[in-house]
Structures are given as structure tokens and as C-alpha cells.
Amino acid sequence: xxxxxxxxxxxxxxxxxxxxxxxxxxxxxxxxxxxxxxxxxxxxxxxxxxxxxxxxxxxxxxxxxxxxxxxxxxxxxxxxxxxxxxxxxxxxxxxxxxxxxxxxxxxxxxxxxxxxxxxxxxxxxxxxxxxxxxxxxxxxxxxxxxxxxxxxxxxxxxxxxxxxxxxxxxxxxxxxxxxxxxxxxxxxxxxxxxxxxxxxxx
Numbered sequence: 001x002x003x004x005x006x007x008x009x010x011x012x013x014x015x016x017x018x019x020x021x022x023x024x025x026x027x028x029x030x031x032x033x034x035x036x037x038x039x040x041x042x043x044x045x046x047x048x049x050x051x052x053x054x055x056x057x058x059x060x061x062x063x064x065x066x067x068x069x070x071x072x073x074x075x076x077x078x079x080x081x082x083x084x085x086x087x088x089x090x091x092x093x094x095x096x097x098x099x100x101x102x103x104x105x106x107x108x109x110x111x112x113x114x115x116x117x118x119x120x121x122x123x124x125x126x127x128x129x130x131x132x133x134x135x136x137x138x139x140x141x142x143x144x145x146x147x148x149x150x151x152x153x154x155x156x157x158x159x160x161x162x163x164x165x166x167x168x169x170x171x172x173x174x175x176x177x178x179x180x181x182x183x184x185x186x187x188x189x190x191x192x193x194x195x196x197x198x199x200x201x202x
Contacts (some may be wrong), residue, residue: 027097027183034088042084059175068122070130079138082131084112085134086143089181100182101151103128108174109158118154127177
């Protein structure tokens with residue numbers, strides 16, 4: 001009876017550890033689902049990439065063609081989008097796992113690579129500057145502090161163009177600003193190692 005009780009305890013411990021591992025491995029899919037549901041619930045038309053959680057915002061919504069200052073329409077869209085986005089990533093459930101938020105500018109292939117590199121960087125920086133300004137109030141002060149700790153902004157020129165089903169560049173889709181997030185993989189690995197070591201010590 002004592003041996004049976006010990007075996008049952010060990011089995012319960014192993015099952016609990018397995019659940020913890022599954023929770024860590026499944027973090028990105030859970031965030032992606034939460035983002036998709038939150039945006040849909042807010043009536044915001046932004047597609048969440050099911051493989052990595054990136055969200056592409058059409059440049060035409062945010063900027064006039066060839067410009068890098070946010071349009072009034074673009075500001076209104078960011079004001080609606082960003083609070084929903086951060087409410088998910090900075091929620092108690094996920095905030096400890098988010099190590100970086102990247103605002104990434106992309107262009108179509110019209111013009112030179114370097115001109116487009118400058119434009120894509122300026123657009124990414126314009127979005128970041130807008131939401132991180134001291135007088136920006138669409139997000140909470142706490143969210144702004146957290147965002148300042150993890151955000152980066154960069155331009156990719158036309159290095160990651162979007163193509164249609166015929167293999168032709170989709171100019172409109174290529175011009176975009178993408179919000180991405182990175183997870184604290186080091187923290188996850190440490191937790192997994194601790195779980196496995198604990199399991200080996202049983």
C-alpha cells in the first residue's frame with residue numbers, strides 16, 4: 001500500500017510537470033489566440049499571423065503615399081489598436097514572457113533600396129514616437145513604461161515583400177508596419193531545466 005501511494009504521488013508529480021512543460025511550450029499559440037480574439041472583439045480589422053503572432057497594419061491606413069508622418073486616420077487607428085494589443089501582451093498571464101515588441105516598417109520595391117530603407121525606418125520610428133510621447137494617453141502610464149522597456153523600431157526596406165498567388169509583388173500589401181513580439185526564451189529554458197532536474201531527482 002505504501003509503495004502504491006508513493007507511485008501515485010510520483011505519477012501525480014510527473015503529470016503536473018508535464019502540464020508545466022506544455023504550458024511553456026504553448027505560450028506563443030495562446031498569446032496568438034488571445035490577440036486574435038481581443039482584436040475581433042474590439043472590431044479591429046487586423047490579421048494575426050497564426051505562425052508567429054505578428055500583425056501587419058497597412059501603410060495606406062497609417063500614412064499618405066511616400067510620406068512617413070502619421071496621418072490623422074493613422075493616429076486614430078493606432079489609438080484603437082494599441083490598447084487592445086498591449087492589454088493582451090502586458091496582461092498578468094503573459095507580461096513576464098514578453099521580452100521585446102518590435103515595430104517594423106516595410107515598403108514596396110519602387111525606388112532604390114536605400115531610399116526605401118530610410119522610409120521604412122522613418123515610418124517605424126514615427127509610430128514608436130507617437131505612442132511613446134509623454135502626452136500620449138491612449139494607453140496607461142504603466143503600459144507606456146513597460147513598452148519603453150521592451151520596444152524597438154526598425155526598417156526593412158523591401159527585403160520582405162508580399163507576393164500574390166501568381167508570384168507577383170503585391171505592392172499594397174508590401175507597404176506595411178508590422179507589430180511583432182519576442183518571448184523570453186531564456187526564462188522558459190531555465191524553467192524547463194528546473195522541471196526536468198526536479199523530475200530526475202525524484
